[in-house]
Amino acid sequence: QVQLVDSGGGSVQAGGSLRLSCAASRYTDNYNTYCMGWFRQAPGKERERVASIHTGGGSTYYADSVKGRFTISQDNAKNTLYLQMNSLKPEDTAMYYCAADGPWYSASMCYPRVRPGNYRYWGQGTQVTVSS
Secondary structure, three states, rough: OOOOEOOOEEEEEOOEEEEEEEEEEEEOHHHHHHEEEEEEOOOOOOOEEEEEEEEEOOOOEEOOOOOOOOEEEEEEHHHEEEEEEOOOHHHHHHEEEEEEEEOOOHHHOOOOOOOOHHEEEOOOOEEEEEOO
């Protein structure tokens, strides 16, 4: 199994920045064979994919609402995923979750994994609150 621990959320004012981290362990295969995603869910809304990446280095994706402001990255030596969030807006307020699915040996498997049901493993979530 895969275990994920996400962290880094908090309360910031509009225009501020946060960096979320997701530490992974207990992979059943090499860490470089997983689709990793960041999702968020605001009250009354469905959980949506914000960004994703294949741990092998390809197939990055960003939701239109965060393009140019959020950056997904990874440190494979530490088995850690990051989401750098800049220029935060009140509408970014949500619970943020990291997720993993795999093993998938091709990065092409990550882009179509849009829905939360496509991911087998989840962190516990970290709250991001952006005030105006």
